[in-house]
Amino acid sequence: MDSPADKLLNAPLDLDPFARDLRRLDDALTGRVRADPDNVERGLAQLVLTIIELLRQIMERQAIRRVEAGGLDEATVERLGSTLMALESRMEELKQAFGLEDEELNLDLGPLGRLL
Amino acid sequence: MIWVYGICDRPDLPLPRRRGLAQAPLDSVRADALLAVISRHVHPPSEPALDSLWVHERVVERLMAERAVLPMRFGSKVDDDEALTAVLEVRQRAFLAALDRVRGRVELGVRVLRSSAGGNGSAVAAVPAVTPPATGRDYLLGKLQEGKRVDKTAAAIHDPLAALAVDSRRQPQRSADELLRASYLVERGGIARFRSAVDRLQTAHPDAAILCTGPWPTYSFVEDPTRLAATAGTPTIGTR
Numbered sequence: 001m002d003s004p005a006d007k008l009l010n011a012p013l014d015l016d017p018f019a020r021d022l023r024r025l026d027d028a029l030t031g032r033v034r035a036d037p038d039n040v041e042r043g044l045a046q047l048v049l050t051i052i053e054l055l056r057q058i059m060e061r062q063a064i065r066r067v068e069a070g071g072l073d074e075a076t077v078e079r080l081g082s083t084l085m086a087l088e089s090r091m092e093e094l095k096q097a098f099g100l101e102d103e104e105l106n107l108d109l110g111p112l113g114r115l116l
Numbered sequence: 117m118i119w120v121y122g123i124c125d126r127p128d129l130p131l132p133r134r135r136g137l138a139q140a141p142l143d144s145v146r147a148d149a150l151l152a153v154i155s156r157h158v159h160p161p162s163e164p165a166l167d168s169l170w171v172h173e174r175v176v177e178r179l180m181a182e183r184a185v186l187p188m189r190f191g192s193k194v195d196d197d198e199a200l201t202a203v204l205e206v207r208q209r210a211f212l213a214a215l216d217r218v219r220g221r222v223e224l225g226v227r228v229l230r231s232s233a234g235g236n237g238s239a240v241a242a243v244p245a246v247t248p249p250a251t252g253r254d255y256l257l258g259k260l261q262e263g264k265r266v267d268k269t270a271a272a273i274h275d276p277l278a279a280l281a282v283d284s285r286r287q288p289q290r291s292a293d294e295l296l297r298a299s300y301l302v303e304r305g306g307i308a309r310f311r312s313a314v315d316r317l318q319t320a321h322p323d324a325a326i327l328c329t330g331p332w333p334t335y336s337f338v339e340d341p342t343r344l345a346a347t348a349g350t351p352t353i354g355t356r
Contacts, residue, residue: 004170009224009307010314010328017229017293018327060259067256074253081252089248103291 020103045098050105053091060084118145118154118200119161120192121175122185122333125215127151132178137161137171145197147204150211153179154200160193176333184219186211187333214338221282221301222331224310228273228296231325269324270296273317280310285336295324299336307331 063080066072072080095105119137127146136142136155145152153175161168169190176187194200204211249255266289274296278284281300289297302310307330314328 007329007332008327009311009330010318010326012231012318012325012327014325015327017325018227020291063256064260064263068260077256078252081249081254081256083252085249085252085255 042098042100045094046100046104049091049094049098049100050107053105056084056087056091060088117157117160118194118196119157120188120194120200121153121155121172122179122187123204123211123215124151124153124179124183124185125149125212125219126183129182132175132181134175134178135171136175137168142175145200145204147201148208150204150208152200152204173333180222180333184215185333186214186218186338187335189335210339218301218334218337220304221334221337222304222307223334223336224281224300224302224307224328224330225332226273226277226296226298226300226314226329227294227327228270229325229327230293230295231323266295269321273321273324273326274298276313276317277310280306280313283337301334301337302331304331 063084067077067080095101119140121136121142127144127149131142131144131153134142138155138157138161140155140157143154143156145154172190176185179185180187194203249258274284274286277298277300281302283301285299287297287299289295300310311328314326318324318326
Protein backbone atom coordinates (compact mmCIF):
# COMPACT_ATOMS: atom_id res chain seq x y z
CA MET A 1 0.00 0.00 0.00
CA ASP A 2 1.23 3.48 -0.79
CA SER A 3 2.64 5.28 2.17
CA PRO A 4 1.09 8.55 3.28
CA ALA A 5 4.64 9.73 3.99
CA ASP A 6 4.90 10.75 0.34
CA LYS A 7 2.44 13.49 1.18
CA LEU A 8 4.85 15.36 3.41
CA LEU A 9 6.28 18.22 1.39
CA ASN A 10 7.79 20.32 4.14
CA ALA A 11 7.88 18.95 7.65
CA PRO A 12 9.62 19.91 10.87
CA LEU A 13 11.90 17.35 12.53
CA ASP A 14 9.41 16.65 15.25
CA LEU A 15 6.08 15.56 13.78
CA ASP A 16 4.53 14.38 17.05
CA PRO A 17 2.60 17.57 17.83
CA PHE A 18 0.93 17.33 14.43
CA ALA A 19 0.02 13.70 15.03
CA ARG A 20 -2.38 14.58 17.81
CA ASP A 21 -5.06 14.83 15.15
CA LEU A 22 -4.57 11.21 14.19
CA ARG A 23 -6.08 9.93 17.39
CA ARG A 24 -9.05 12.17 16.75
CA LEU A 25 -9.32 10.80 13.23
CA ASP A 26 -9.16 7.27 14.56
CA ASP A 27 -11.95 7.99 17.05
CA ALA A 28 -14.05 9.59 14.34
CA LEU A 29 -13.58 6.65 12.00
CA THR A 30 -14.46 3.98 14.49
CA GLY A 31 -17.02 6.05 16.37
CA ARG A 32 -15.70 4.52 19.55
CA VAL A 33 -17.17 5.66 22.82
CA ARG A 34 -15.40 4.46 25.90
CA ALA A 35 -18.30 3.74 28.20
CA ASP A 36 -16.98 0.87 30.27
CA PRO A 37 -17.58 1.18 34.04
CA ASP A 38 -14.01 2.26 34.79
CA ASN A 39 -14.27 5.08 32.34
CA VAL A 40 -17.75 6.35 33.10
CA GLU A 41 -16.58 8.91 35.59
CA ARG A 42 -13.88 10.20 33.30
CA GLY A 43 -16.26 10.24 30.33
CA LEU A 44 -18.80 12.22 32.29
CA ALA A 45 -16.14 14.63 33.51
CA GLN A 46 -14.97 15.04 29.94
CA LEU A 47 -18.47 15.99 28.79
CA VAL A 48 -19.14 18.38 31.68
CA LEU A 49 -15.72 20.03 31.41
CA THR A 50 -16.18 20.46 27.66
CA ILE A 51 -19.36 22.47 28.26
CA ILE A 52 -17.70 24.52 31.02
CA GLU A 53 -14.70 25.16 28.79
CA LEU A 54 -17.00 26.33 26.01
CA LEU A 55 -18.68 28.84 28.35
CA ARG A 56 -15.33 29.93 29.76
CA GLN A 57 -13.94 30.62 26.30
CA ILE A 58 -17.05 32.53 25.25
CA MET A 59 -16.87 34.68 28.37
CA GLU A 60 -13.18 35.27 27.93
CA ARG A 61 -13.50 36.28 24.29
CA GLN A 62 -16.34 38.60 25.17
CA ALA A 63 -14.27 40.16 27.98
CA ILE A 64 -11.26 40.63 25.71
CA ARG A 65 -13.47 42.26 23.09
CA ARG A 66 -14.86 44.67 25.66
CA VAL A 67 -11.40 45.53 26.97
CA GLU A 68 -10.21 46.15 23.43
CA ALA A 69 -13.20 48.35 22.67
CA GLY A 70 -12.46 50.40 25.77
CA GLY A 71 -15.14 51.99 27.89
CA LEU A 72 -14.75 49.62 30.84
CA ASP A 73 -13.60 51.18 34.09
CA GLU A 74 -10.47 49.87 35.81
CA ALA A 75 -12.39 48.09 38.58
CA THR A 76 -14.55 46.18 36.08
CA VAL A 77 -11.55 45.14 34.00
CA GLU A 78 -9.79 43.91 37.13
CA ARG A 79 -12.86 42.01 38.32
CA LEU A 80 -13.43 40.37 34.93
CA GLY A 81 -9.76 39.50 34.57
CA SER A 82 -9.29 37.98 37.99
CA THR A 83 -12.50 35.95 37.67
CA LEU A 84 -11.42 34.54 34.33
CA MET A 85 -7.90 33.93 35.58
CA ALA A 86 -9.25 31.97 38.55
CA LEU A 87 -11.58 30.01 36.26
CA GLU A 88 -8.71 29.12 33.96
CA SER A 89 -6.51 27.84 36.76
CA ARG A 90 -9.42 25.86 38.23
CA MET A 91 -10.01 24.29 34.82
CA GLU A 92 -6.34 23.28 34.67
CA GLU A 93 -6.66 21.57 38.04
CA LEU A 94 -9.79 19.70 36.96
CA LYS A 95 -8.22 18.61 33.69
CA GLN A 96 -5.25 17.29 35.62
CA ALA A 97 -7.44 15.54 38.18
CA PHE A 98 -9.28 13.65 35.42
CA GLY A 99 -6.24 13.20 33.20
CA LEU A 100 -7.79 15.10 30.30
CA GLU A 101 -5.88 16.87 27.55
CA ASP A 102 -7.03 20.10 25.93
CA GLU A 103 -7.97 18.38 22.71
CA GLU A 104 -10.22 15.96 24.56
CA LEU A 105 -12.40 18.84 25.71
CA ASN A 106 -14.25 19.07 22.47
CA LEU A 107 -17.26 17.61 20.75
CA ASP A 108 -17.64 16.64 17.13
CA LEU A 109 -20.95 18.09 16.00
CA GLY A 110 -20.87 16.30 12.66
CA PRO A 111 -21.77 18.63 9.79
CA LEU A 112 -21.57 21.64 12.12
CA GLY A 113 -17.91 21.00 12.79
CA ARG A 114 -16.29 21.00 16.17
CA LEU A 115 -17.68 22.71 19.23
CA LEU A 116 -14.45 24.51 20.20
CA MET B 117 -25.33 1.30 -3.66
CA ILE B 118 -22.93 3.40 -5.68
CA TRP B 119 -19.74 4.83 -4.21
CA VAL B 120 -18.56 7.98 -6.00
CA TYR B 121 -14.85 8.83 -6.21
CA GLY B 122 -15.03 11.86 -8.41
CA ILE B 123 -16.69 13.67 -11.25
CA CYS B 124 -14.41 14.20 -14.23
CA ASP B 125 -14.24 15.61 -17.71
CA ARG B 126 -13.04 13.64 -20.79
CA PRO B 127 -15.60 10.81 -20.60
CA ASP B 128 -13.99 9.33 -23.72
CA LEU B 129 -10.81 8.28 -21.88
CA PRO B 130 -10.67 4.68 -20.67
CA LEU B 131 -10.95 4.17 -16.91
CA PRO B 132 -7.74 3.48 -15.02
CA ARG B 133 -7.14 -0.19 -14.33
CA ARG B 134 -7.31 0.15 -10.62
CA ARG B 135 -9.62 -1.39 -8.05
CA GLY B 136 -11.85 0.59 -5.82
CA LEU B 137 -13.07 0.01 -2.31
CA ALA B 138 -13.40 -3.62 -1.18
CA GLN B 139 -11.55 -4.61 -4.38
CA ALA B 140 -14.59 -3.65 -6.46
CA PRO B 141 -13.78 -2.77 -10.08
CA LEU B 142 -14.08 0.86 -11.09
CA ASP B 143 -17.05 1.74 -13.23
CA SER B 144 -18.49 4.97 -14.54
CA VAL B 145 -21.73 6.77 -15.26
CA ARG B 146 -21.71 9.28 -18.10
CA ALA B 147 -23.87 12.29 -18.70
CA ASP B 148 -22.86 14.34 -21.75
CA ALA B 149 -19.44 15.82 -21.04
CA LEU B 150 -19.29 14.55 -17.48
CA LEU B 151 -18.17 11.22 -16.12
CA ALA B 152 -18.71 10.04 -12.56
CA VAL B 153 -16.21 7.38 -11.54
CA ILE B 154 -17.76 4.89 -9.15
CA SER B 155 -17.74 1.40 -7.77
CA ARG B 156 -20.83 -0.69 -7.07
CA HIS B 157 -21.49 -2.31 -3.72
CA VAL B 158 -24.27 -4.42 -2.26
CA HIS B 159 -23.44 -3.13 1.21
CA PRO B 160 -21.62 0.08 1.86
CA PRO B 161 -18.05 -0.76 2.84
CA SER B 162 -18.43 -0.95 6.60
CA GLU B 163 -15.92 -0.02 9.30
CA PRO B 164 -14.16 2.80 7.49
CA ALA B 165 -10.48 2.52 8.17
CA LEU B 166 -7.37 4.38 7.22
CA ASP B 167 -6.71 1.86 4.45
CA SER B 168 -10.08 2.58 2.83
CA LEU B 169 -9.40 6.30 2.97
CA TRP B 170 -6.20 5.73 1.05
CA VAL B 171 -7.92 3.50 -1.53
CA HIS B 172 -10.42 6.30 -2.18
CA GLU B 173 -7.64 8.87 -2.24
CA ARG B 174 -5.44 6.96 -4.67
CA VAL B 175 -8.34 6.36 -7.08
CA VAL B 176 -8.98 10.11 -7.18
CA GLU B 177 -5.27 10.83 -7.64
CA ARG B 178 -5.02 8.32 -10.46
CA LEU B 179 -7.93 10.05 -12.20
CA MET B 180 -6.25 13.42 -11.70
CA ALA B 181 -3.22 12.19 -13.60
CA GLU B 182 -5.08 12.55 -16.90
CA ARG B 183 -8.19 14.64 -16.34
CA ALA B 184 -9.73 17.40 -14.33
CA VAL B 185 -11.52 15.91 -11.32
CA LEU B 186 -14.00 17.15 -8.78
CA PRO B 187 -12.96 14.91 -5.90
CA MET B 188 -15.81 13.54 -3.83
CA ARG B 189 -15.22 13.30 -0.13
CA PHE B 190 -14.78 9.86 1.37
CA GLY B 191 -18.23 8.37 1.90
CA SER B 192 -20.00 10.02 -1.03
CA LYS B 193 -22.75 7.63 -2.12
CA VAL B 194 -25.89 7.49 -4.24
CA ASP B 195 -28.60 4.85 -4.39
CA ASP B 196 -28.51 3.99 -8.08
CA ASP B 197 -27.58 5.03 -11.62
CA GLU B 198 -30.73 7.08 -12.06
CA ALA B 199 -30.00 9.19 -9.00
CA LEU B 200 -26.42 9.78 -10.11
CA THR B 201 -27.40 10.66 -13.67
CA ALA B 202 -29.94 13.11 -12.29
CA VAL B 203 -27.27 14.86 -10.22
CA LEU B 204 -24.92 15.06 -13.21
CA GLU B 205 -27.62 16.41 -15.53
CA VAL B 206 -29.17 18.94 -13.17
CA ARG B 207 -25.84 20.32 -11.98
CA GLN B 208 -23.95 19.93 -15.25
CA ARG B 209 -23.15 23.62 -15.70
CA ALA B 210 -21.97 24.07 -12.13
CA PHE B 211 -19.80 20.94 -12.38
CA LEU B 212 -18.24 22.03 -15.68
CA ALA B 213 -17.44 25.45 -14.24
CA ALA B 214 -15.95 23.84 -11.15
CA LEU B 215 -13.83 21.54 -13.34
CA ASP B 216 -12.44 24.58 -15.14
CA ARG B 217 -11.50 26.02 -11.80
CA VAL B 218 -9.50 23.01 -10.61
CA ARG B 219 -8.06 21.83 -13.94
CA GLY B 220 -4.28 21.44 -13.71
CA ARG B 221 -4.34 22.45 -10.06
CA VAL B 222 -3.79 20.68 -6.79
CA GLU B 223 -4.46 21.40 -3.15
CA LEU B 224 -1.65 21.91 -0.67
CA GLY B 225 -2.34 21.82 3.04
CA VAL B 226 -0.49 23.90 5.59
CA ARG B 227 -0.63 23.61 9.36
CA VAL B 228 1.39 25.77 11.67
CA LEU B 229 1.91 25.05 15.34
CA ARG B 230 3.56 27.21 17.92
CA SER B 231 7.01 25.85 18.48
CA SER B 232 9.49 26.14 21.31
CA ALA B 233 11.83 29.00 20.52
CA GLY B 234 15.30 28.03 19.36
CA GLY B 235 14.33 26.71 15.98
CA ASN B 236 15.19 23.07 16.59
CA GLY B 237 11.95 22.18 14.88
CA SER B 238 10.33 20.63 17.92
CA ALA B 239 6.96 22.05 18.66
CA VAL B 240 5.66 22.11 22.18
CA ALA B 241 2.18 21.08 23.12
CA ALA B 242 1.29 24.13 25.12
CA VAL B 243 1.91 27.82 25.39
CA PRO B 244 5.35 28.28 26.95
CA ALA B 245 4.99 28.64 30.69
CA VAL B 246 5.25 32.20 31.88
CA THR B 247 4.89 33.69 35.29
CA PRO B 248 1.19 34.03 36.03
CA PRO B 249 -0.16 37.53 35.58
CA ALA B 250 -0.21 39.53 38.79
CA THR B 251 -3.59 41.13 38.29
CA GLY B 252 -6.82 40.44 36.45
CA ARG B 253 -6.07 43.38 34.22
CA ASP B 254 -2.67 41.92 33.27
CA TYR B 255 -4.37 38.60 32.56
CA LEU B 256 -6.84 40.11 30.10
CA LEU B 257 -4.27 42.36 28.45
CA GLY B 258 -1.93 39.38 28.15
CA LYS B 259 -4.64 37.38 26.40
CA LEU B 260 -5.40 40.31 24.11
CA GLN B 261 -1.74 40.69 23.10
CA GLU B 262 -1.32 36.96 22.67
CA GLY B 263 -4.30 36.89 20.33
CA LYS B 264 -2.81 39.72 18.29
CA ARG B 265 0.57 37.97 18.14
CA VAL B 266 -1.07 34.78 16.87
CA ASP B 267 -3.00 36.72 14.22
CA LYS B 268 0.19 38.48 13.15
CA THR B 269 2.25 35.30 12.83
CA ALA B 270 -0.59 33.52 11.02
CA ALA B 271 -0.90 36.40 8.53
CA ALA B 272 2.89 36.58 8.07
CA ILE B 273 2.85 32.96 6.95
CA HIS B 274 -0.52 32.81 5.20
CA ASP B 275 -0.28 35.99 3.10
CA PRO B 276 2.87 35.12 1.10
CA LEU B 277 1.57 31.58 0.51
CA ALA B 278 -1.85 32.84 -0.57
CA ALA B 279 -0.08 35.12 -3.03
CA LEU B 280 1.42 32.03 -4.71
CA ALA B 281 -1.96 30.30 -4.88
CA VAL B 282 -4.94 30.67 -7.17
CA ASP B 283 -7.19 30.53 -4.14
CA SER B 284 -6.94 29.71 -0.48
CA ARG B 285 -9.15 28.73 2.43
CA ARG B 286 -8.37 29.24 6.08
CA GLN B 287 -9.98 26.94 8.60
CA PRO B 288 -10.52 27.84 12.24
CA GLN B 289 -7.71 26.89 14.60
CA ARG B 290 -8.36 23.72 16.56
CA SER B 291 -6.17 24.23 19.58
CA ALA B 292 -4.44 26.97 21.50
CA ASP B 293 -1.05 26.16 20.00
CA GLU B 294 -2.27 26.04 16.41
CA LEU B 295 -1.45 29.24 14.57
CA LEU B 296 -2.73 28.44 11.11
CA ARG B 297 -4.67 25.75 9.27
CA ALA B 298 -5.20 26.46 5.61
CA SER B 299 -5.55 24.98 2.12
CA TYR B 300 -4.10 26.45 -1.04
CA LEU B 301 -5.17 25.85 -4.62
CA VAL B 302 -1.93 25.75 -6.59
CA GLU B 303 -1.01 25.13 -10.23
CA ARG B 304 0.61 21.72 -10.50
CA GLY B 305 3.69 23.42 -11.92
CA GLY B 306 3.84 25.76 -8.96
CA ILE B 307 4.36 23.17 -6.22
CA ALA B 308 8.15 23.57 -6.13
CA ARG B 309 7.87 27.33 -5.78
CA PHE B 310 5.32 26.93 -2.99
CA ARG B 311 7.61 24.50 -1.16
CA SER B 312 10.56 26.89 -1.37
CA ALA B 313 8.35 29.60 0.05
CA VAL B 314 7.39 27.33 2.95
CA ASP B 315 11.10 26.62 3.56
CA ARG B 316 11.87 30.32 3.64
CA LEU B 317 8.97 31.00 5.99
CA GLN B 318 10.09 28.20 8.30
CA THR B 319 13.55 29.75 8.50
CA ALA B 320 12.06 33.17 9.12
CA HIS B 321 9.78 31.86 11.90
CA PRO B 322 11.75 29.61 14.25
CA ASP B 323 8.95 30.05 16.79
CA ALA B 324 6.58 28.14 14.50
CA ALA B 325 6.58 24.59 13.14
CA ILE B 326 5.20 24.47 9.60
CA LEU B 327 3.84 21.29 8.06
CA CYS B 328 3.01 21.31 4.37
CA THR B 329 1.29 18.30 2.79
CA GLY B 330 0.12 17.34 -0.66
CA PRO B 331 -0.39 17.40 -3.49
CA TRP B 332 -4.02 16.55 -2.71
CA PRO B 333 -7.11 16.46 -4.85
CA THR B 334 -8.84 19.83 -4.56
CA TYR B 335 -11.25 18.75 -1.83
CA SER B 336 -11.41 22.16 -0.16
CA PHE B 337 -12.13 24.01 -3.38
CA VAL B 338 -15.02 21.95 -4.63
CA GLU B 339 -18.48 22.82 -3.49
CA ASP B 340 -19.50 19.93 -1.30
CA PRO B 341 -22.46 18.22 -3.01
CA THR B 342 -23.72 17.16 0.41
CA ARG B 343 -24.07 20.79 1.39
CA LEU B 344 -26.47 21.35 -1.45
CA ALA B 345 -29.12 19.17 0.14
CA ALA B 346 -30.89 22.28 1.37
CA THR B 347 -31.45 23.55 -2.17
CA ALA B 348 -35.00 22.45 -2.76
CA GLY B 349 -35.47 19.66 -5.22
CA THR B 350 -31.80 19.45 -6.24
CA PRO B 351 -30.57 15.87 -6.43
CA THR B 352 -27.52 15.35 -4.27
CA ILE B 353 -24.86 12.86 -3.41
CA GLY B 354 -24.92 12.00 0.27
CA THR B 355 -22.12 11.05 2.59
CA ARG B 356 -24.24 9.47 5.28
